[in-house]
Amino acid sequence: MKITPTALPEVLLIEPQVFGDDRGFFFESYNERKFRDLTGLQLEFVQDNHSKSAKNVLRGIHYQIQQAQGKLVRCTAGSVFDVAVDLRKSSPRFGQWVGVELSGENKRQLWVPPGFGHGFVVTSDSAEFLYKTTDYWAPEFERSVLWNDPTLNIAWPIDGQPLLSKKDVEGKRLDEAELFA
Template structure:
């Protein structure tokens, strides 16, 4: 196996570490192999869309989810570093309302599996970062929701000083108490 899986405090959210082959020329690794992903995670999904973003330091994107057509996301940073967060919005889950955060970077090459039923977001902790998302469903803007990034109930420990740079939809996200959940 060329992948290692690390279960987080929310076991359905997993850190994926690829085996990296490197020498004086650089490095090589498989960034995705469907068969191996299924074998090591137990997750059987088809990814239908890839997204790529670039953001500057302190840009915070999220916490996003789609109330219909929920998206599972396999995410990673290809340039720079981010602090990536997943919040469990599955009302029937024992970890409902809890969050996990992981540093993803071009250096550590880690990926994070964020299943359907979670809000997802990240903040850039380097000068800039490029971030890739593989998603299990398409983007439907009419079903997109934003959870408030600084909801005191969530108490997410974002590793930033000062205020983040936010899109209007993220600045106006809903608190957990007022948000739409999954069953």
């Protein structure tokens, strides 16, 4: 497993060692001991989530203001452009974002720590997305920053308007959102 800090050093790109031949492939998608040894992070994942979305579906930018969740995310089928945004007002990187392609083909994962918003847009015909969280979903604490907030200026790789949920249409601008200290 190879772990590389992104432009936001707390957000980590994880590339597993894949063993393949003409029969298919095998890789460890998660190994607690290796993850801890390579990152120094000792995490307890309490929930796994799985979604399937059509092309141009954009989910995010989501976070929980209390019971903040760390997320280990990956795309198992299709491809997505995955984004993490630093939402910690005390951070020197507040409001900065990083985006990476995750796909069933490249098998990469992204660690998005608590204090960061998360979102993705589907760039293939459809995509299946899986993620582990360090805390349980608590809808009363869930928040959403607008995907197209002009302050963030995220370079989403889409043509036209994405397909959004009601929650994401009603997201707050960064300067209006409830954020982390």
